[in-house]
Amino acid sequence: MAYEIKGLNEECGLFGVWHHSNAAATTFDGLHSLQHRGQEGAGILTHEGANLHRVRGLGLLAEVFSDPEKIKSLPGNGAIGHVRYATAGNHGLENIQPMLFNDSRFGAFGLAHNGNLTNAVALRRLLATKGVAFQASSDSELLGDLITKEPTDNFIEAVKAALTVVRGGFAYLVMTPNCLVAALDPNGFRPLVMGTLPDGGTVICSETCALDQVGATYLRDIEPGEMVIVSDAGIRFERYTQATNLTVCAMEYIYFARPDSVIRGVSVHEARQRMGATLAREQPVEADVVLGVPNSSLSAATGYAKASGLPYDLGMIKNQYVARTFIEPTQARRDRGVAMKLAVVRSVVANKRVVLVDDSMVRGTTCRHIVRLLKQAGAKEVHVRIASPVLKFPCFYGIDIQTTAELIGANHSVAEMTTIIGADSLEFLSVKGLVDAIGLPATNQYHGLCTAYFDGHYPTPLYDYQETFDAEAEKLGLYKGV
Numbered sequence: 001m002a003y004e005i006k007g008l009n010e011e012c013g014l015f016g017v018w019h020h021s022n023a024a025a026t027t028f029d030g031l032h033s034l035q036h037r038g039q040e041g042a043g044i045l046t047h048e049g050a051n052l053h054r055v056r057g058l059g060l061l062a063e064v065f066s067d068p069e070k071i072k073s074l075p076g077n078g079a080i081g082h083v084r085y086a087t088a089g090n091h092g093l094e095n096i097q098p099m100l101f102n103d104s105r106f107g108a109f110g111l112a113h114n115g116n117l118t119n120a121v122a123l124r125r126l127l128a129t130k131g132v133a134f135q136a137s138s139d140s141e142l143l144g145d146l147i148t149k150e151p152t153d154n155f156i157e158a159v160k161a162a163l164t165v166v167r168g169g170f171a172y173l174v175m176t177p178n179c180l181v182a183a184l185d186p187n188g189f190r191p192l193v194m195g196t197l198p199d200g201g202t203v204i205c206s207e208t209c210a211l212d213q214v215g216a217t218y219l220r221d222i223e224p225g226e227m228v229i230v231s232d233a234g235i236r237f238e239r240y241t242q243a244t245n246l247t248v249c250a251m252e253y254i255y256f257a258r259p260d261s262v263i264r265g266v267s268v269h270e271a272r273q274r275m276g277a278t279l280a281r282e283q284p285v286e287a288d289v290v291l292g293v294p295n296s297s298l299s300a301a302t303g304y305a306k307a308s309g310l311p312y313d314l315g316m317i318k319n320q321y322v323a324r325t326f327i328e329p330t331q332a333r334r335d336r337g338v339a340m341k342l343a344v345v346r347s348v349v350a351n352k353r354v355v356l357v358d359d360s361m362v363r364g365t366t367c368r369h370i371v372r373l374l375k376q377a378g379a380k381e382v383h384v385r386i387a388s389p390v391l392k393f394p395c396f397y398g399i400d401i402q403t404t405a406e407l408i409g410a411n412h413s414v415a416e417m418t419t420i421i422g423a424d425s426l427e428f429l430s431v432k433g434l435v436d437a438i439g440l441p442a443t444n445q446y447h448g449l450c451t452a453y454f455d456g457h458y459p460t461p462l463y464d465y466q467e468t469f470d471a472e473a474e475k476l477g478l479y480k481g482v
């Protein structure tokens, strides 16, 4: 199977609530603080007695729910919601979640998914032979289809069995009129946390920033291979597998998650500051001022400045009315996107030797543009420091990282990249520096992190993607020197 991934973009955001009046409005608020994880579409599904109600649409959450009647059309005290950035399937409405199912044994249920299944092609083929009529083209619905084919009348047992069949990265929320079920893949690639509302309601969502948004108290992270069943009878924790190996996606800490979130006990902001500080120690430079690239690199840039003893200043401004990411098909449009987004504060950089800290470099579009802007504004030297290692490998677990062919780091040496972006110097954080800066207290060989985009050490087989990836890695010599 050929893979096609189009840009460093967000993932998806999940929010679920049980036993809480105003479930839809609370889910809207929670999803609002997860909007950075997906901007293509949004949806909310609620249950009221035996009925499920759903509203979904393309675009930002506020666009989908711009008519207040839409929230009013979602009564009930249980809800799941989703904001999407596609990793599989097309960008159409049919792939916007939550997805709905109607099973002769189980009745109506819905689901929402963050991640990417690595055996979706094989599963789709298998399910087609069992007569499944697919509702969408993405991977997410396959768990629901599997549930409907499990030979048991017990819904929870069916979910449990289906979870052992899907592979890859997944945080799932499944809801019936009777319960809310949350599950995390055996590697815990994606963050998923649980909290309690003041009225006793339970929230399960992608990031702790959404718990804060709705006034919920953090209870705990969902564990790899774990399933949580929330119903009016209470909360039950179960394991659908014991074969787990924690490898949280390192890009969550580097770029995706909001800095006010805490993932598995590690503050995202503080982890980024440590990445910046480690980078300053690994790759020092004589300069006058440190700048960050708003928004995502500001934590790392302040960490770099503090550790280097250089002053940090506000040298770049981001136009807040431009979306965080660009789902743009051509390089010309991406260039224009970055130009519309970032501007330089001339007085901060004129006649200065500047250290420019960004969190990651994917195609190099952002850095190339900023270096040019800084030089035009009179910067004497521009030294680029990236607070993550060289990105060389694609991700198959839920980040939409473009094809290897487009990754600047997969195709060029650091010296070549320095010339391409026009910087006076360019350096990256080491993989060890990254792992230590995040500092998860895990004892496995991966230190609790997936760093495959940097070192090619995928912690699981790649199933559907393996053959194509092996051929591309061989062609580009990706494993040389890692």
Ligand SMILES: O=P(O)(O)OC[C@H]1O[C@H](OP(=O)(O)OP(=O)(O)O)[C@H](O)[C@@H]1O
Residues within 6 Å of the ligand: 008, 255, 293, 294, 295, 296, 297, 324, 325, 326, 358, 359, 360, 361, 362, 363, 364, 365, 366, 367
């Ligand atoms: O090398 P490139 O292909 O340009 O991609 C890398 C850039 O993209 C991301 O920022 P993004 O603009 O997505 O969002 P942000 O405003 O949150 O930093 C990342 O923080 C880098 O700045």
Ligand SMILES: NC(=O)CC[C@H](N)C(=O)O
Residues within 6 Å of the ligand: 010, 011, 012, 084, 085, 086, 087, 088, 089, 095, 113, 114, 115, 116, 117, 138, 139, 140, 398, 399
């Ligand atoms: N970014 C995600 O988590 C995407 C979920 C799912 N694979 C989709 O494409 O809809």
Ligand SMILES: [Mg+2]
Residues within 6 Å of the ligand: 293, 294, 295, 296, 297, 358, 359, 366
């Ligand atoms: Mg950025």
